[in-house]
Amino acid sequence: GNSVTQMEGPVTLSEEAFLTINCTYTATGYPSLFWYVQYPGEGLQLLLKATKADDKGSNKGFEATYRKETTSFHLEKGSVQVSDSAVYFCALKEDNFNKFYFGSGTKLNVKP
């Protein structure tokens, strides 16, 4: 079956620190991989995505590379800001279906 595992939070960092949120997946086919972000009081927003192995998704300074050999899609940012404080969800979607499988979410707290 399909599943996504991501590191538990909360993750607390100081401003300008380096961020890594680990995500690994299990899939029966060839999924697309996503990172969604949920700011306080808001719905989920697509942060970045990658549709095939070795693709790198990037947006707002965040990056993640689709690693088929390690079934991973780790989220990274070189220098976090207070405004990056949110909950981050890793997710996969099989190509033949329009259903998402989400990780449990990782809460990021960035302190000034």
Next chain:
Amino acid sequence: SQTIHQWPATLVQPVGSPLSLECTVEGTSNPNLYWYRQAAGRGLQLLFYSVGIGQISSEVPQNLSASRPQDRQFILSSKKLLLSDSGFYLCASSRGGYTFGSGTRLTVV
């Protein structure tokens, strides 16, 4: 682009009371619609999806039901809420792209 309206944002309901959460979609027609739930400390889980009016597929057995009376309207219901129904409920639409609503935080007391 499609926009999803979901209400209310927060809801506190007693055990045994009924539930009705509504989701409407603008900016597209004939979308696939989805209800997800996030229980405390867990990821988002797909509850129901619908590919058209009156067509509902349930992903997990539970105390909830869904209906799609109109093309762009998706309703999540329960006749009698349980404590375990507490969580964060998200509606989503996919038609060329996937869009989430802002969610409803339901607390059953």
